[in-house]
Amino acid sequence: MRAWRCTSSSSPQACLTLRSDIPSPQLPLARGKILVKVSHASLNPADLAFMSLLPCWLPFRRHPTPGLDFSGTVLEVGPSLPPGCEIKIGSKVAGAISQWDVGVGIGTLAEYIVVDAAQVTLVPDSVKWLGMGQAAGSMGIAGQTAVCMVSSGAIRKGMRVLVNGASGGVGGLVVQICEGLGCEVFGICSGANKDLVVDLGAIEVIDYKSHQDLPKYITTRFGRSHDDNMDVIMDCAGNQELYVNSPQYLKPGGKFVNIVGGWSQGVVPFVRNKLRPVILGGVPRDYILFLLAANGLLSRQVAEYLETGIIKKVHTDSEFEMEQVAEAYEKLATGRAKGKIIVKVAS
Ligand SMILES: NC(=O)c1ccc[n+]([C@@H]2O[C@H](COP(=O)([O-])OP(=O)(O)OC[C@H]3O[C@@H](n4cnc5c(N)ncnc54)[C@H](OP(=O)(O)O)[C@@H]3O)[C@@H](O)[C@H]2O)c1
Known part of the structure; x- marks a missing residue:
């Protein structure tokens, strides 16, 4: 699969490489996990902090993939999803990965990711104006x-x-x-x-x-x-x-x-x-x-605000193609983004 990788701890322009030879996640999935085909990712200032501060040479986090927020379609579900979980194959979901995932080098600027089902929530289909890019931008960090x-x-x-x-x-x-x-x-x-x-x-x-x-x-x-x-x-x-x-x-x-x-x-x-x-x-x-610990309950609360019309729009600064991620991070690093910067991951 295609995924961006960090090869050194420095600026995105200097350290990021788009690879197309990354092995797709392995099946079968572990308990409570889901496999998601990523549609969109959205960028956060924390991505830049992780890129410059967290080492990318550790054996369990060698050449990590950046990105925290995502939306996408569930392709596979593992056994023992949390009780009451409505996620099934074909569900559209969004959220942000956990700190644990960041720690082991998992990121959302990849075509496929495996995450805990408890980390995401369904994209509310009653909100007609909400595209998958806006879902990533709002229901994530x-x-x-x-x-x-x-x-x-x-x-x-x-x-x-x-x-x-x-x-x-x-x-x-x-x-x-x-x-x-x-x-x-x-x-x-x-x-x-x-x-x-x-x-x-x-x-x-x-x-x-x-x-x-x-x-x-x-x-x-x-x-x-x-x-x-x-x-x-x-x-x-x-x-x-x-x-x-x-x-x-x-x-x-x-x-x-x-x-x-x-x-x-x-x-x-x-x-x-x-x-x-x-x-x-x-x-x-x-x-x-506080320091956010992202989880599916919080993204569910965002979904409720979207469904009840309390969040009426997700302002998007810009949308970039998967190949333009370094440019997208350059924009983020200016600190002048007006709303979310979105990356279209799926081709
Ligand atoms: N603690 C946590 O868990 C947590 C979670 C998420 C984010 N954060 C932090 O929260 C901050 C905001 O995150 P974000 O995602 O909203 O970032 P962002 O989208 O990149 O924010 C950019 C905005 O900041 C405004 N801005 C820049 N300098 C400003 C200043 N001196 N005074 C007022 N506004 C200013 C800019 O507006 P103008 O161009 O109009 O100045 C721009 O619209 C970041 O530092 C991020 O690391 C912390």
């Missing part, structure tokens, strides 16, 4: 992260929510889910993406590039009174100053949910923002930082 952010922030109808990085893969879905659940959503992105974020459901968008001191502007805009303050801030771009200054515009008892761990993979922000007591200079606002 971005959508599952958005679901976790919304539950970490304990989002409820009537809340005021500020989303930083609102035009990205995760942020765009967070905006839609919060708006769909009845919140007043405010977005932060560059001016070029303002219309997109309004279209996703934000009632007001702040262009971070037009304010030299963003927290100061947000204080002026949302710091006037308790009612004006935010209930929750969702940070999909990792702006530490936004948290440090949050007592000016985030209600006492409000939550600051961040998903960007930075170079320390979350250790530094966690220690600085979560463990430091207020008496030693800590910020008196609840700080939440």
